[in-house]
Amino acid sequence: MSTWKYKAYRSIWSALDLLFPPQCGGCGKQGVRWCDDCRRNVQVLDGIVCDICGLPQDKPGVCGVCLANRPHFRSLRAWAVFEEPVQSALHKLKYRRDISMGDAIAAEMLPYVENLRMDWKFDLIVPVPLGKQRMRERGYNQVAMIAKPLAMGLGLQYLPNGLTRRKETRSQVGLSREERRQNVHEAFQAWNGANGKNVLIMDDVSTTGSTLSAGAEALYAAGAREVYALTVARALSHHDLRRV
Ligand SMILES: [Zn+2]
Ligand SMILES: [Zn+2]
Numbered sequence: 664m665s666t667w668k669y670k671a672y673r674s675i676w677s678a679l680d681l682l683f684p685p686q687c688g689g690c691g692k693q694g695v696r697w698c699d700d701c702r703r704n705v706q707v708l709d710g711i712v713c714d715i716c717g718l719p720q721d722k723p724g725v726c727g728v729c730l731a732n733r734p735h736f737r738s739l740r741a742w743a744v745f746e747e748p749v750q751s752a753l754h755k756l757k758y759r760r761d762i763s764m765g766d767a768i769a770a771e772m773l774p775y776v777e778n779l780r781m782d783w784k785f786d787l788i789v790p791v792p793l794g795k796q797r798m799r800e801r802g803y804n805q806v807a808m809i810a811k812p813l814a815m816g817l818g819l820q821y822l823p824n825g826l827t828r829r830k831e832t833r834s835q836v837g838l839s840r841e842e843r844r845q846n847v848h849e850a851f852q853a854w855n856g857a858n859g860k861n862v863l864i865m866d867d868v869s870t871t872g873s874t875l876s877a878g879a880e881a882l883y884a885a886g887a888r889e890v891y892a893l894t895v896a897r898a899l900s901h902h903d904l905r906r907v
Contacts, residue, residue: 689748
């Protein structure tokens with residue numbers, strides 16, 4: 664994937680914006696897909712976080728939760744806190760069929776991810792797949808809508824079917840950390856595209872990181888060298904929010 668393809672891809676969205684005047688994904692303002700106010704209001708998660716799980720903490724290093732039960736990915740980061748304006752943008756992409764939001768979010772995240780790549784030498788991007796049932800209902804994987812333009816913007820390989828679901832899992836919402844881990848245990852199967860590669864696995868939102876950890880475990884089993892994990896947003900407890 665080369666960056667000229669990304670420029671061409673972006674210009675298609677710009678042309679569509681002329682035909683169908685866009686609304687800001689964050690606040691709904693007419694005329695742009697992401698306005699300057701929303702750009703300023705994104706709470707980028709760039710403070711002190713756990714080296715592994717990426718949750719905010721007071722001092723650098725690995726948190727107690729990761730020391731007790733180490734996740735499978737090498738490291739997980741999120742671009743922003745799962746609050747406005749990012750929450751609305753993801754909602755539009757996921758539930759209101761505004762797939763142009765995927766490209767808009769990817770463009771906003773790109774500088775953050777370019778910065779991550781100084782340390783994370785991943786070669787390809789794999790999205791967390793939807794279950795069959797949800798894929799049928801929605802018709803598209805909202806994570807792919809972000810991961811694909813992001814891979815193009817970085818000039819990296821995008822592997823849409825690098826992971827598939829082995830089983831349908833119920834929503835993680837409302838489950839405890841341990842229940843989440845159990846729910847997604849052995850949920851994924853990775854294919855040999857990941858063999859010998861450094862992989863970035865992507866999801867839209869993470870809470871404890873259990874889905875991404877299960878995905879990373881499958882990618883390692885398929886021969887991946889290093890697996891890093893990235894989400895657009897991180898849902899934080901009130902306790903963690905105070906540390907941001
Ligand atoms: Zn806005
Ligand atoms: Zn941690």
